[in-house]
Amino acid sequence: MLAAAEAAVDEAAAVFRANLGADPLITKARGDFATEIDLAIERLLRDRLGAATGLPVYGEEFGGDADSATGWVVDPIDGTTNYAAGFPACAILVALMHRGEPVVAVADLPLMGLRLTAVRGGGTRRNGEEVTLAETPGRPVAIAFGSVIARRDGTFPRGWRQSLLSAVGESFPTIRISGSVGVDLACTAGGAFAGTVTFSPNLWDNAAGVLLIREAGGVVTDVAGRPWTPRSVGVLAGTPTVHARLREIIAGLQPPADFRA
The missing domain is CATH 3.40.190.80 (D-Maltodextrin-Binding Protein; domain 2)
Structure with a gap:
């Protein structure tokens, strides 16, 4: 399942990078908005994840069934305001939920060259290298x-x-x-x-x-x-x-x- 998620995110990241600074297209509640690229990336993720796994997809832009026993949850651009402004603090988020718990995760920050992945019970990896969350003596605690x-x-x-x-x-x-x-x-x-x-x-x-x-x-x-x-x-x-x-x-x-x- 992680391989399917990463393959879908690979395609989505190319669209993400190519369209940085996209204009708002849809205005939402509380002043939030989506760009055409939010919609395009979510469509792509839905298509690729659905085809590869046969599982339903619940996403920010097009909804779905958030209560499926097993299914994908996607945010095509988390930090859309940053993305539209050309600020790199934005990400593609994909998780596989099973019985109310995330069991697979990909967070890709295309403008920072950073990807974090995890499978339940298998640890977390940053650009392929395993990482452990720990305080480092002598460094600021941010x-x-x-x-x-x-x-x-x-x-x-x-x-x-x-x-x-x-x-x-x-x-x-x-x-x-x-x-x-x-x-x-x-x-x-x-x-x-x-x-x-x-x-x-x-x-x-x-x-x-x-x-x-x-x-x-x-x-x-x-x-x-x-x-x-x-x-x-x-x-x-x-x-x-x-x-x-x-x-x-x-x-x-x-x-x-x-x-x-």
């Missing part, structure tokens, strides 16, 4: 943080996110905001970050990165510290030590009324 802009009336509202950002910064001054959940999760699995806090409720944003971090030896929960599931809102992940500290920080804040987006 944290990837999700968007700090949100509707004021929503869950994880803007003020709460910014309070959390400030609190996290007291313990971990090296914080990065990429604008892509998939990039944050993949780069945490690959060791660029020791932990991450993201707020997306979308399975296509989270599934691949969850498996990549787990297989690299990291700890993954939802933002409230509960076990991650396909219906979780947000991801809290990192090395065991960093995850535990992030969990303590979140527990010390007055939480929003609930943890739904």
